[in-house]
């Protein structure tokens with residue numbers, strides 16, 4: 001069923017009796033050509049592009065809970081392509097371009113809103129770094145604009161530009177960045193994949209891999225063995241746990257990242273603003289809530305909840321630069337488990353086991369990557385060669401010294 | 417999280433910085449046959465378990481001692497805290 005304005009009108013006049021479930025609830029088949037583990041954004045996008053762009057048949061997505069219950073439904077929904085390094089920027093720009101056409105492509109309202117993102121500058125050194133990053137973005141076909149303090153004051157009059165510790169000295173803006181309704185991304189990809197024959201199997205936890213003679217033959221699940229020609233793992237924060245079942249140790253630690261939403265307010269904040277130096281970033285949702293967050297808690301965790309020192313740190317950062325927000329009451333807070341990699345960049349690669357493919361290490365920035373990650377993972381699964389924009393996301397880059405370390409932090413996942 | 421410091425008693429986790437898996441104490445031998453591979457694994461690969469995890473915490477805003485904390489990554493419960501010095505010595509390091 002195609003969704004359209006006409007369809008909404010027609011249903012409104014006929015008692016809404018014509019809507020059907022957006023995807024089926026199929027029983028697992030004994031064997032698929034391709035099995036994707038993880039019904040988050042990346043797993044569902046992979047299945048969608050496998051079916052749509054790479055004409056694959058007999059695909060299943062196995063999700064241990066319900067689709068969209070992981071990070072894809074927990075993030076702060078920011079999309080952008082403001083990276084510096086060659087290994088990253090073409091990939092994230094490819095992703096942003098896919099976002100720009102996504103709703104038409106999968107016929108679903110994901111509320112993609114290019115309201116712009118602004119990174120604040122506080123020192124000369126930071127300005128130099130941001131100018132360089134902006135130039136790298138432009139060289140890769142993305143948009144970037146350096147704003148002066150006066151321009152920032154004019155556009156965002158509520159910002160405290162005179163903070164004693166972090167006075168605002170300018171900002172790097174990407175006007176094509178913005179926010180997306182995160183749940184709708186999972187649902188839109190799920191619906192698009194399902195309608196092309198992909199089996200989305202929820203409440204189906206992968207408990208092990210059947211590996212014989214160095215080849216992966218399928219997966220053991222809570223609903224029995226499922227055979228597969230190829231298996232793609234896209235379980236984000238659970239990557240370490242899952243790949244341990246294939247006896248792999250990853251260049252990844254799982255960490256908790258918290259996020260916060262205030263009560264609904266009238267429109268106050270026109271775009272996304274990041275105050276990196278103060279560990280704070282914020283946007284306003286279409287419902288009116290201020291959606292904000294900061295750094296990860298900084299210790300290994302699978303708990304999906306964080307601790308109070310980070311809550312305090314985030315709120316202090318927010319108060320320093322947006323004093324008016326102190327009047328807003330906090331409505332909800334939660335945590336999600338991040339697959340923090342050793343260089344802060346992701347992995348989309350084959351493993352040493354034939355037929356077993358891996359997608360992970362997305363850190364706190366994998367939501368914006370969802371379309372390109374799905375597209376590139378599908379490309380790898382079908383063609384057995386990396387997509388040109390994801391060619392640097394290899395497992396062996398750590399061994400070979402080819403790290404993609406945007407922040408220059410080294411092998412310390414909690415600092416990326 | 418409250419970390420039961422062996423010398424100072426209960427301290428807020430906010431006073432500490434976190435390094436990671438306590439296996440980092442077991443630095444490979446640079447003269448071993450497979451030193452390059454061992455250092456790659458030491459530097460970059462982690463067990464990352466869901467459950468009990470021994471990890472290194474540094475009391476940065478305190479007495480600046482390194483601790484080995486045994487903590488459950490599913491619940492954040494801490495079952496044991498030792499001085500990293502004692503753990504390292506018991507593993508035969510810094511003789």
Ligand SMILES: Cc1cc2nc3c(=O)[nH]c(=O)nc-3n(C[C@H](O)[C@H](O)[C@H](O)COP(=O)(O)OP(=O)(O)OC[C@H]3O[C@@H](n4cnc5c(N)ncnc54)[C@H](O)[C@@H]3O)c2cc1C
Pocket residue numbers: 037038039040041042043062063064065066067068069070071072073074075076077078079204205206207234235236237238242257258259293334335336337338362363364365366367368369
């Ligand atoms: C608080 C917070 C804020 C964030 N903000 C942003 C942001 O503003 N911008 C941005 O770009 N990114 C952001 N991120 C990061 C982003 O959400 C993630 O990188 C991204 O969602 C991860 O990919 P995913 O959607 O596939 O993950 P998930 O949705 O977590 O999908 C993984 C799925 O795998 C399933 N699974 C796990 N183990 C198994 C198993 N054994 N068998 C079957 N299924 C299994 C899980 O149940 C889960 O549904 C944020 C994350 C958090 C937590």
